[in-house]
Amino acid sequence: GENVEQHPSTLSVQEGDSAVIKCTYSDSASNYFPWYKQELGKRPQLIIDIRSNVGEKKDQRIAVTLNKTAKHFSLHITETQPEDSAVYFCAAISNSGYALNFGKGTSLLVTP
Amino acid sequence: GEEVAQTPKHLVRGEGQKAKLYCAPIKGHSYVFWYQQVLKNEFKFLISFQNENVFDETGMPKERFSAKCLPNSPCSLEIQATKLEDSAVYFCASSQGNMNTEAFFGQGTRLTVV
Numbered sequence: 001g002e003n004v005e006q007h008p009s010t011l012s013v014q015e016g017d018s019a020v021i022k023c024t025y026s027d028s029a030s031n032y033f034p035w036y037k038q039e040l041g042k043r044p045q046l047i048i049d050i051r052s053n054v055g056e057k058k059d060q061r062i063a064v065t066l067n068k069t070a071k072h073f074s075l076h077i078t079e080t081q082p083e084d085s086a087v088y089f090c091a092a093i094s095n096s097g098y099a100l101n102f103g104k105g106t107s108l109l110v111t112p
Numbered sequence: 113g114e115e116v117a118q119t120p121k122h123l124v125r126g127e128g129q130k131a132k133l134y135c136a137p138i139k140g141h142s143y144v145f146w147y148q149q150v151l152k153n154e155f156k157f158l159i160s161f162q163n164e165n166v167f168d169e170t171g172m173p174k175e176r177f178s179a180k181c182l183p184n185s186p187c188s189l190e191i192q193a194t195k196l197e198d199s200a201v202y203f204c205a206s207s208q209g210n211m212n213t214e215a216f217f218g219q220g221t222r223l224t225v226v
Contacts (some may be wrong), residue, residue, distance in 0.1 A: 001170070034214065040151075043203065043217040087153055098207070099145055099168055100215060102155040 002094040006103025013080050013110055021082040023090035024072040030092040033066060033073050034100070039086045047088075048075070050112045080110045114138065117186075118204050118218035125194045126226050133221045134186040137206030142165065144187050145205045145215060146179060154201075161187065162209075194225045 005024040013019050031052035039055075044111035050057045050064045050073065057064050066073040072093075077084055087107050091100040117136040137144050146158040157171040161181040169214045172179070176194075181187040191198055201222050205215040 032213075036217075043215070043219050046214050049214065076169075089155070098143060098209070099157045099160050099171075100147075100155070100156070100205075105153040107153075 002030055002092055002101040004090060004092050004101045004103045006090050006106060008106060010107045011023065011109070013085060013108070015082060015110055015112050017080055019077045019080050019108055019110075021074075021075045021088055021108075022072060022089065023074070023092075023103050024070075025053040025092040026071065026100075027092065027094060028068075028071065030094065030101075033064070034091050035064060035075050036089045036091065036102075037086045038089065038105075044089060077108075080108075082110050082112055084108060085110045092094070116204055116206050116216050116218035118221050120221060121219065123221055123223045124226050125223065126184060127196060127225055130221055131191045131194050131198070131225075133189045133202050133204075133223070135188070135206075135218055136186040137204070138216055140208065141206035141216075142209045143207045143215075144181055145207075146187075146189050147203045148200045149220070150200045158189070159225075161191065189221075194223075196225050199223060199225045216225030222224075 006023045034049035037047045038044045061078045063076040087105045090103040119134045144161045148156045159169045159172045160167040162182045176192045179189045201220040203220045204218045207213045207215040
C-alpha cells in the first residue's frame with residue numbers, strides 16, 4: 001500500500017518567515033495530494049491540494065509543489081502568522097479505495 | 113447537510129463495554145471514510161463505504177470493530193468489548209467519489225476507554 005513520509009515533525013519559525021514541509025510517497029499510481037491543517041481539538045481542514053497533472057499550485061500565502069518523478073511534494077507557507085500555528089498533514093490517495101494515506105504530521109509553531 | 117455531522121462529540125466507556133459512533137455524510141457524497149487518530153496525531157484508516165457498500169476495509173480490526181452505512185440512516189462505527197488502546201478520536205469524512213475529490217471531515221468523536 002501507499003506509504004507517506006513527512007518531515008520535519010516539528011517546525012518553529014518567527015512570524016514573517018517562511019515554512020516548508022516535505023513529504024514523500026511510495027505509490028507511483030497516487031495522483032491526488034491534499035494538505036490538511038488541524039488546530040488543537042478541531043477537525044482536519046483542507047488548505048490546498050494538487051493533482052498529478054500540475055507541478056505547482058498557489059493560493060495566497062500557501063503553495064504546494066509536486067515532483068512526480070521523485071515522488072515528493074512540499075508545502076510552502078510564506079509570511080507566516082501566529083494563526084498558522086497548527087499541525088499540518090500531507091496525504092496521498094491510494095489506488096485501492098480512495099482513502100487518504102496521511103503523513104505523521106508537522107507541528108508548526110509561529111512565534112511573534 | 114452542508115457538513116459531516118458526527119455524534120456524540122465525547123464518549124466514555126468502561127473497558128469491555130460497547131461503543132457506537134455515528135456519522136451523517138454531506139448530502140450527495142457517495143463515499144464515507146472512518147479514521148482513527150490517536151494521541152500521537154497519526155491517522156489510521158479503518159474502513160470506507162460507497163453508499164451502503166463496504167468499499168475498502170483493509171484497516172479494520174476485524175474482531176471487535178464493525179461499521180455500517182444503511183440507506184436513510186447515519187453511518188455507524190461500533191466497537192465491541194472496548195479496550196484501553198481504543199481511546200482515540202474517530203473521524204468520519206465524506207467525498208463525492210473519485211480519487212481527485214476533497215474529503216470533508218466531521219468534528220470527530222473522542223472515545224475514552226477507562
